[in-house]
Amino acid sequence: MQTDLQIAKQSATLRVKVEETLRQAIASGRFKPGQRLVERELCEMLGVGRTSVREALRQLEAEGIITSYPHKGPVVSTITYEEAAQLYTVRALLEGFAGQQFAEHGTAAEIATLQAAVVEFEAAAASGVGARLIKAKNVFYDCLMDGSKNAFVRQMLTSLHNRINLLRMTSMTQPGRLAHSIEEIKEIADAIKNRNGPLAAAACKFHIDQAAKVALEYLRKNTSDTP
Amino acid sequence: MQTDLQIAKQSATLRVKVEETLRQAIASGRFKPGQRLVERELCEMLGVGRTSVREALRQLEAEGIITSYPHKGPVVSTITYEEAAQLYTVRALLEGFAGQQFAEHGTAAEIATLQAAVVEFEAAAASGVGARLIKAKNVFYDCLMDGSKNAFVRQMLTSLHNRINLLRMTSMTQPGRLAHSIEEIKEIADAIKNRNGPLAAAACKFHIDQAAKVALEYLRKNTSDTP
DNA sequence: TCAATGCAGATTGTCTGACAGCTTTTGTCG
DNA sequence: CGACAAAAGCTGTCAGACAATCTGCATTGA
Structure with a gap:
């Protein structure tokens, strides 16, 4: 069990870590619904390249917890x-x-x-x-x-x-x-x-x-x- | 209605078009379950850069119709x-x-x-x-x-x-x-x-x-x- | 004064090239 | 024949660049 988790974390690609970090940040309220998520800020904040951030954002978008508008970028999803x-x-x-x-x-x-x-x-x-x-x-x-x-x-x-x-x-x-x-x-x-x-x-x-x-x-x- | 659709298709980002093309290719059997999807081949086939292909693949992965294994790349999902x-x-x-x-x-x-x-x-x-x-x-x-x-x-x-x-x-x-x-x-x-x-x-x-x-x-x- | 226009800055979308790291295959030697 | 090392093939990731697009602000004209 423990080793499983460790191995999983080790072999996790950077992209997955970014995903988890962002998911956590949103769930914990660090990013609030409606807030814009600017690529460059995320890159600096996480210390990774745009590639990883953008791919992670695609994943979160598919999960529905962020929403992106073309040429405007992603925002944390709001819920009506x-x-x-x-x-x-x-x-x-x-x-x-x-x-x-x-x-x-x-x-x-x-x-x-x-x-x-x-x-x-x-x-x-x-x-x-x-x-x-x-x-x-x-x-x-x-x-x-x-x-x-x-x-x-x-x-x-x-x-x-x-x-x-x-x-x-x-x-x-x-x-x-x-x-x-x-x-x-x-x-x-x-x-x-x-x-x-x-x-x-x-x-x-x-x-x-x-x-x-x-x-x-x-x-x-x-x-x-x-x- | 018509203009709506046209505008939607025009303003669609390249990534979305790649997504749709791949989804269609898989649904129609052009790519068969278990088949590997090599980035470079897809790039040539579609005439787009790796960025767009990779982001589209993330989306399809989230939808479950492809599965990627770290450092081995994506394959069309099989179903047990x-x-x-x-x-x-x-x-x-x-x-x-x-x-x-x-x-x-x-x-x-x-x-x-x-x-x-x-x-x-x-x-x-x-x-x-x-x-x-x-x-x-x-x-x-x-x-x-x-x-x-x-x-x-x-x-x-x-x-x-x-x-x-x-x-x-x-x-x-x-x-x-x-x-x-x-x-x-x-x-x-x-x-x-x-x-x-x-x-x-x-x-x-x-x-x-x-x-x-x-x-x-x-x-x-x-x-x-x-x- | 106010609305329309247009410019400038900011940000995204996309491409290219590069390189390290992991897998798989090949090839060689004991 | 098997183990081990070299090589090849891809992926994962980064950096830089540039066009397309959106947005806010300033300028202009009525």
């Missing part, structure tokens, strides 16, 4: 209310599917891993450390996606998560939301443990729908506030 | 039996969703367009012209994806269609399959016309499952034949 609504809809669909597959075909070991992730998420929430919470949530979703046993679902959900990341920090920091979130996640894990496919799907869908409600409400207010 | 099965599964899920949305929220105009597409598909099948058939099918799916009213579903399905294209020609040329295919498509359009969401979803899922059955059977035979 309608897009966010659509995004959460399809996310609910796919995660519901993943949950159902997990419940019906997951191994005992996978279920154990999932439950451990829930426990860690709870602990992270109690600790109040934001970074730990995000990490725990990522572990949980990673596990859930693995449970779908479907590489395409995994890939699509990863892409959706990346695009929603800018909003997700919102939906989790809303007062009272976190406690509900924990309960919903427990429901998911329980349904999976009990091998109840439809219930697992419903629990996943419910969880996303709740998150969507909060995020969309926030988005609605903020987009009308700043015309 | 398991991957194909997963692909059809998620496609059934998404198209089922699209069909349901269409039935429940599609406009009368959209339904009329869909029905026209069905008629054209039938005519194309009767004509026996392969190209016309493929075009008709694409129109039908385009219409169906629009009906989902969800840009993400549309994008994901487009990507899946691209990746499945190499197999799709198979599943449609199987003897007897085409007649069934027409019937299934009619079922879909009927369910949508009658505003029956669940039935539309089921019809879409059934259609894909049938296509999957044929394609997977073919794939199973061919992959075990050529070790």
Whole structure:
């Protein structure tokens, strides 16, 4: 495992590292939605040539987290209310599917891993450390996606998560939301443990729908506030 | 409309044209799965510099229709039996969703367009012209994806269609399959016309499952034949 | 004063040439 | 015949250059 990661990082081409760095920078809010990404600045900032930067940008563009306009260059993608609504809809669909597959075909070991992730998420929430919470949530979703046993679902959900990341920090920091979130996640894990496919799907869908409600409400207010 | 398209094609950057050309070349079988794509050859073939080719390749890689290995270069993606099965599964899920949305929220105009597409598909099948058939099918799916009213579903399905294209020609040329295919498509359009969401979803899922059955059977035979 | 025009700066899109590094193949020697 | 070294073929990356294009600002004309 460890060596795998190390080897992966070593043999990773420069372009991939740039990709990861930029993805991280965007996810962490270092670059904000709508902000222009000027090639030369990125080159200096990262200490690499234009080739690597441009190819990395193409990749991020394909993933949808940046948008480029011809002869104007790329900007960090913004997300409209309608897009966010659509995004959460399809996310609910796919995660519901993943949950159902997990419940019906997951191994005992996978279920154990999932439950451990829930426990860690709870602990992270109690600790109040934001970074730990995000990490725990990522572990949980990673596990859930693995449970779908479907590489395409995994890939699509990863892409959706990346695009929603800018909003997700919102939906989790809303007062009272976190406690509900924990309960919903427990429901998911329980349904999976009990091998109840439809219930697992419903629990996943419910969880996303709740998150969507909060995020969309926030988005609605903020987009009308700043015309 | 026309001017829009013309302007779009004019202002398209070279890179995008290369993308489209390569996508087409792969979809049409000009480049076969597993085949290496050597940069210099592509440059000569297309008459463009390495920059444009490499950036286009990154895009196609992100879409999954080519795969690159570090320091070895890109090859046209191959698809294993398991991957194909997963692909059809998620496609059934998404198209089922699209069909349901269409039935429940599609406009009368959209339904009329869909029905026209069905008629054209039938005519194309009767004509026996392969190209016309493929075009008709694409129109039908385009219409169906629009009906989902969800840009993400549309994008994901487009990507899946691209990746499945190499197999799709198979599943449609199987003897007897085409007649069934027409019937299934009619079922879909009927369910949508009658505003029956669940039935539309089921019809879409059934259609894909049938296509999957044929394609997977073919794939199973061919992959075990050529070790 | 204000709108239209036009120029200058900034940035992207693309090409060329170059070179190191990794893979694969070839060739040679024990 | 096998191992090891040399060579060839590509990719990954950089730097520099230049045309095309966008944008903001200044100039000009009504």
